[in-house]
Amino acid sequence: MRAVPIIAAYALQEGLRRRIFHVVLVLTIAYLGLYWLGADTAFEEVAEFEDELPLEEQELTGGTLFGLSMFGTLFLGAVLAAFLTLGAVRGDAERGLLQPLVVRPVGRGALLIGRFLGAAAVCVPYVLAVYAICAVITRGTGGWWPDEFLRPGLQLAAGVLVIAALGLLGSVFLSATANGIAIFMVFGAGLVAGLLGQIGEALNSDTLQNVAERTSWALPFEALYQDALYRITSESRGFTGLAIQLGPFGGAQAGGSNLALWAIVYFVIVLGATLAAFSRKDL
Amino acid sequence: MQDAAKRYGRVEALAGVSLEVQQGELVGLLGPNGAGKSTLVKIACGLIRASRGRAEICGAPAGSPAARAALGYLAELFRFPGWYSADEVLRLHQRLAGSSGGDGERKELLELVGLANAREVRVDAMSKGMQQRLGIAQALVGSPPVLLLDEPTSALDPAGRRTVRALLEELRARGIGVLLNSHLLSEIELVCDRVVILSKGRVVAAGRPEDLSRPRGVEIETDEGVRLYRDAGRDEVPRLVEELVGDGRRIYGVRVLATSLEEEYLEAVGGDST
Numbered sequence: 187m188r189a190v191p192i193i194a195a196y197a198l199q200e201g202l203r204r205r206i207f208h209v210v211l212v213l214t215i216a217y218l219g220l221y222w223l224g225a226d227t228a229f230e231e232v233a234e235f236e237d238e239l240p241l242e243e244q245e246l247t248g249g250t251l252f253g254l255s256m257f258g259t260l261f262l263g264a265v266l267a268a269f270l271t272l273g274a275v276r277g278d279a280e281r282g283l284l285q286p287l288v289v290r291p292v293g294r295g296a297l298l299i300g301r302f303l304g305a306a307a308v309c310v311p312y313v314l315a316v317y318a319i320c321a322v323i324t325r326g327t328g329g330w331w332p333d334e335f336l337r338p339g340l341q342l343a344a345g346v347l348v349i350a351a352l353g354l355l356g357s358v359f360l361s362a363t364a365n366g367i368a369i370f371m372v373f374g375a376g377l378v379a380g381l382l383g384q385i386g387e388a389l390n391s392d393t394l395q396n397v398a399e400r401t402s403w404a405l406p407f408e409a410l411y412q413d414a415l416y417r418i419t420s421e422s423r424g425f426t427g428l429a430i431q432l433g434p435f436g437g438a439q440a441g442g443s444n445l446a447l448w449a450i451v452y453f454v455i456v457l458g459a460t461l462a463a464f465s466r467k468d469l
Numbered sequence: 470m471q472d473a474a475k476r477y478g479r480v481e482a483l484a485g486v487s488l489e490v491q492q493g494e495l496v497g498l499l500g501p502n503g504a505g506k507s508t509l510v511k512i513a514c515g516l517i518r519a520s521r522g523r524a525e526i527c528g529a530p531a532g533s534p535a536a537r538a539a540l541g542y543l544a545e546l547f548r549f550p551g552w553y554s555a556d557e558v559l560r561l562h563q564r565l566a567g568s569s570g571g572d573g574e575r576k577e578l579l580e581l582v583g584l585a586n587a588r589e590v591r592v593d594a595m596s597k598g599m600q601q602r603l604g605i606a607q608a609l610v611g612s613p614p615v616l617l618l619d620e621p622t623s624a625l626d627p628a629g630r631r632t633v634r635a636l637l638e639e640l641r642a643r644g645i646g647v648l649l650n651s652h653l654l655s656e657i658e659l660v661c662d663r664v665v666i667l668s669k670g671r672v673v674a675a676g677r678p679e680d681l682s683r684p685r686g687v688e689i690e691t692d693e694g695v696r697l698y699r700d701a702g703r704d705e706v707p708r709l710v711e712e713l714v715g716d717g718r719r720i721y722g723v724r725v726l727a728t729s730l731e732e733e734y735l736e737a738v739g740g741d742s743t
Contacts, residue, residue, distance in 0.1 A: 188567075192564045199552075203550075203552045281548055283549070285542070285547055286547055288516060289514045289515065289516065289537055290566055291538040291565075291566065466518075468511075468518065
């Protein structure tokens with residue numbers, strides 16, 4: 187395990203020097219600029235509806251906008267996580283980057299954990315920073331602040347870590363391109379499950395809600411995202427609370443007390459499966 | 470390596486090969502594409518698992534940390550991150566190998582492979598030949614007692630090949646055992662103590678390069694032209710010269726003919742040249 191920090195530093199350096207990181211940074215700046223513009227405009231226009239609607243306009247606007255920003259943050263974090271892990275094993279082996287490292291007396295487990303920590307060291311600060319900046323923008327433009335601030339941010343970061351772990355697992359079996367496609371399909375499946383659940387709730391369909399719930403537990407980054415969404419407006423009540431939940435990227439669902447535990451167990455299972463598969467893989 | 474075999478589904482890449490490389494010995498591995506050379510080298514360094522048989526490096530099972538600590542490896546297909554300088558590549562491998570050689574070792578290795586002036590040059594900016602020489606320097610980090618080199622000169626120009634040949638001879642002098650996998654027969658013939666020829670996953674010929682070649686006669690250049698004695702060998706040269714001089718001929722040159730490694734190789738692998 188002596189090699190873990192060496193590999194992690196190597197992976198971090200690689201992550202920061204890759205073009206995708208710079209592309210994501212540029213996209214993020216554009217995204218934050220647009221978010222500020224959108225939030226500012228939305229709050230201004232909503233202020234004109236004063237007392238016309240039977241709900242708290244500022245709360246509805248803030249919750250909906252910030253929920254939307256959380257989806258954007260999760261998506262950008264997922265892009266980073268995917269690109270930092272999709273070629274970690276087979277992709278790097280095909281390019282000849284992996285062999286010189288694997289033959290060193292470092293152990294394949296250390297190599298994999300190091301790669302994961304390197305990706306995490308890029309993704310987690312990134313997600314937390316974008317999440318916090320969006321919260322500050324929402325407050326600055328409309329005076330709205332989430333009911334819970336720290337935990338939803340950490341849940342988003344944890345969701346991105348789950349995606350990174352899935353990317354690492356896929357990288358043992360799939361080429362970089364195939365793995366990238368697979369990760370985004372899995373991410374999309376989670377998103378669709380969330381939307382299905384929302385539709386199921388609106389239609390009062392138990393089947394749709396069951397499918398959505400099981401999928402979100404099978405892909406806990408979605409369950410973490412839904413729980414995070416729930417927490418930012420957990421104190422909203424009445425028609426305002428309902429309207430926020432039915433917003434475009436709502437899908438807010440309380441994950442319950444077992445969600446964090448399940449996310450940890452899931453993460454350990456995925457990482458364990460990755461280690462087992464990599465230790466048997468011919469390179 | 471004892472009876473090492475590797476199957477990929479129905480394909481038998483290696484069909485029970487036994488091979489030993491002694492300290493200070495340079496062994497050349499020859500064979501056509503698909504003969505199992507790279508598979509053999511990869512088993513030795515633990516990149517793939519043998520389906521059968523045993524492989525050890527300095528007494529430790531191949532692939533174990535102790536075995537990996539004892540070897541240096543240059544893959545046939547390898548790459549270093551483009552943003553690293555030559556010095557950074559070596560520093561990373563020093564840390565991974567647990568080498569305490571520091572700056573002195575890096576400097577010495579870069580000098581050894583002719584990259585002393587490219588220390589701060591990024592891999593991205595290096596030619597393929599420079600990258601290959603950096604790969605050899607990387608394999609030497611930590612002074613391993615065993616070196617596995619898979620096509621180390623494939624991207625080198627003649628001058629680069631000569632540098633590597635000189636390097637291999639120096640490594641032998643230092644007591645390092647080298648397994649050299651190469652397509653370049655002339656190179657193997659020039660530097661290797663022993664040659665192993667693989668075909669279809671099996672050893673089809675092995676021995677010292679001079680032992681593998683067979684006599685093909687004696688050629689004597691006289692004032693009447695060149696005479697060829699097909700059935701004669703080296704031992705018969707004095708008698709033949711004496712007879713010719715006795716007959717009043719002037720002798721300008723004598724050449725003992727033998728088959729080249731290339732001819733022996735082609736005969737050993739038969740039509741196996743995929």
